[in-house]
Amino acid sequence: RAVRTPALQLGGEPAVGLFCRSVFNMQRRKDFAASIFYDEERDIAMGKKLPRAAAVHDVSGFGKCALTIAIPVLSACGVEVCPLPTAVLSANTDFQGFQMVDLTEAMSRFLTHWEEMGLCFDAVYSGFLGSAMQIDDIERMVRRFRPVLTLIDPVCGDEGVVYKTYTREMCERLRQLVRIADVVTPNLTEACVLTGTDYAACGTQPAEIRALAE
Secondary structure, eight states: OOOOOOOOOOTTOOHHHHHHHHHHOHHHHHHHHHHHTOOHHHHHHTTOOOOEEEEEEEEESSSSOTHHHHHHHHHHTTOEEEEEEEEEESSOTTSTTOOEEEOHHHHHHHHHHHHHHTOOOSEEEEOOOSOTHHHHHHHHHHHHHOOSEEEEOOOOEETTEEOTTOOHHHHHHHHHHGGGOSEEOOOHHHHHHHHTOOGGGOOOSHHHHHHHHO
């Protein structure tokens, strides 16, 4: 179930130019993607299936992050991505005055429908959450689908500051959530939140980072 690395050969041409040509030439777009990343028809003929991942994250209208990045990158690597949006934001949380719609209720109903469909997932990847209740849904997904890989990105803050949308309860629940993960990918602020460490007193030397991780 390993994900294949994209075999991308640009031959000196800027990547953005290659991308733009493929977008404007819609007839060739599918062939372009298949040829440089993976051969889906060949894999189907050989009885192989694409690994399927549930991506539990937000959608930001502006700001290169979350599902707008995860979907194309994972898809290019030959992964079938099933997005489960946690919230819709006008822009990511770096921008003042961002607007957010919490999708907690819809997320639970979507998950119920996936269960009724009998879907299964090789991986579950979670990131930005809209409420503490969504943590229950992620735990439910891991119990129900028993993925080979569970990756938790405990998105909750940066540069020593917790995001405005994250409550104390959410931060405490994150500490429980990461215990079911195979891989956890916090930044320094999030690592301090998870471990109860004072960010101001946290060093950044390799030995100090290792001690924080342990």
